[in-house]
Amino acid sequence: MPDERTFVLVTDRPDRSAAISAALRGIGICDVVGPEETWRDRRALAGVVSDLTLSRPEADHCLRALQRRFADRHLPLICLLRKATQDTLRHAKTLGATACMPAYLPPETVVAALANQVGIIAGxxxxxxxxxxxxxxxxxxxxxxxxxxxxxxxxxxxxxxxxxxxxxxxxxxxxxxxxxxxxxxxxxxxxxxxxxxxxxxxxxxxxxxxxxxxxxxxxxxxxxxxxxxxxxxxxxxxxxxxxxxxxxxxxxxxxxxxxxxxxxxxxxxxxxxxxxxxxxxxxxxxxxxxxxxxxxxxxxxxxxxxxxxxxxxxxxxxxxxxxxxxxxxxxxxxxxxxxxxxxxxxxxxxxxx
Ligand SMILES: [Fe+2]
Ligand SMILES: [Fe+2]
The missing domain is CATH 1.10.3210.10 (Hypothetical protein af1432)
Structure with missing residues (x-):
């Protein structure tokens, strides 16, 4: 049996992390980390949800490190955006976002989109x-x-x-x-x-x-x-x-x-x-x-x-x-x-x- 998929929620909004990680646990294992994550010790990752304020330097730094760490493969990365302006969308894309969604969406919608990218078909x-x-x-x-x-x-x-x-x-x-x-x-x-x-x-x-x-x-x-x-x-x-x-x-x-x-x-x-x-x-x-x-x-x-x-x-x-x-x-x-x-x-x- 294949190992359970591991997802990471990287967040600077701990108040929302419980809801999103609970939804993620519906499709695999979920680790919740902050923007200080270096990704160095991570091996098999199925996908990442970012609930970071991208305008903050540490968020930018964190997602660039993620991109470098998994440069050899296409890693699903959903960026939740507080403000979906053209600039923030473009910024998220340069940080490797495979999808951007408004931060206010219900977590299950976010997780359904991620599951879709990972190729999990829900029952x-x-x-x-x-x-x-x-x-x-x-x-x-x-x-x-x-x-x-x-x-x-x-x-x-x-x-x-x-x-x-x-x-x-x-x-x-x-x-x-x-x-x-x-x-x-x-x-x-x-x-x-x-x-x-x-x-x-x-x-x-x-x-x-x-x-x-x-x-x-x-x-x-x-x-x-x-x-x-x-x-x-x-x-x-x-x-x-x-x-x-x-x-x-x-x-x-x-x-x-x-x-x-x-x-x-x-x-x-x-x-x-x-x-x-x-x-x-x-x-x-x-x-x-x-x-x-x-x-x-x-x-x-x-x-x-x-x-x-x-x-x-x-x-x-x-x-x-x-x-x-x-x-x-x-x-x-x-x-x-x-x-x-x-x-x-x-x-x-x-x-x-
Ligand atoms: Fe009432
Ligand atoms: Fe009521």
Whole structure:
């Protein structure tokens, strides 16, 4: 059996390295190094991803050393660029880049491009998942960008992401979806894609009609669109939010509802899911303090997916909460969540694992 392929991620952005290296490990071994790497002791390398700021002298020096070390063969080198101007593209090419990609792309897109250059053909399941993540990410990206800029959102663009999510979860499995999604380095995107995958699994498990599967996954994908208008220092604050910040954060549900309504969304179930996914059956939720029968079925299902996603969220610095623990927390929320639905959600998760 041939040795496993070795890839190197050379980076001066340690905050992103965990996500990219996790994605690279899907296709081989991955070493993460800084711009001080000399390449002298490296022998068989399958490919390199550079996440360096190329304008820095040490980055230039590092990639030139790489080029000299492997001058005798064509080494795939993907350069992630912060600014894709003609000059930086040309500079990257002179440093041996075989492909240049914007640094903000999801890691799995970068890795798929590298795998392609190395000649690795991904399996059908992997393809379904990576395509699903990319298509759903793009769909969400457009919507969030418009919402952030205060422009009217074009909701129709989201449709293109829904089929790929359902196909990915059906053909690739929920576990693979979660593994791929968590490498996304933007927490809000990661969360929305997670919730959408959980919703797809839940809808498939409950045997929803085709159109309801789409409707539910759609609501899940866009449920937090209002976060596009929350200041980043609150949205991405690492610690606990203070009461004032929490109040701002909580406006995302009503803002999302308004953004979609202004964008022409007419489906009352979707609008309700976006506005009310933080309501609780006992009336303790927000923004409207709805209770019991005032909260529709699809909203109740979405709330369960949303809380489960938040509980099991993965971060590079912590291990994720096991499924059983997250289910125990959901079960303990009796009175707030519908116990019967929590149980069937647990069955849907168990069926996927
Ligand atoms: Fe939310
Ligand atoms: Fe959420």
């Amino acid at each position: 059908r399941a992997e393809q379904a998942v990576s395509q699903g993540v990319v298509r759903a990410g793009e769909a969400l990206n457009g919507l969030m960008a418009e919402a952030r800029a205060g422009q009217p959102v074009r909701i129709g663009a989201v449709e293109a992401g829904l089929g790929p999510i359902l196909t990915a979860v059906q053909e690739g499995g929920l576990a693979r979806w979660l593994d791929t999604v968590w490498t996304h380095d933007d927490a809000t995107y990661q969360h929305c894609l997670l919730v959408a995958g959980l919703a797809a699994q839940f809808a498939l498990h409950l045997g929803f009609r085709h159109e309801d599967q789409f409707r539910f996954v759609r609501a899940a994908l866009i449920h937090d669109v209002g976060k596009a208008r929350i200041p980043l220092e609150i949205l991405n604050k690492p610690g606990r939010l203070d009461p004032g910040e929490l109040a701002v954060m909580r406006t995302h549900a009503a803002i999302g509802h308004e953004v979609l309504r202004a964008g022409g969304e007419r489906d009352p179930v979707t609008l309700s899911a976006v506005r009310h996914h933080h309501e609780m059956l006992d009336g303790s939720g927000y923004p409207d303090g709805l209770a019991g029968g005032q909260i529709g079925d699809m909203v109740r299902l979405l709330t369960i997916c949303d809380i489960y996603a938040a509980l099991t969220e993965r971060r590079p610095y912590k291990s994720p909460m096991p499924m059983a623990d997250a289910m125990a927390i959901l079960a303990a929320m009796e009175g707030k969540l519908e116990a019967r639905l929590v149980q069937s959600f647990g069955e849907a998760m168990a069926a996927a694992s």
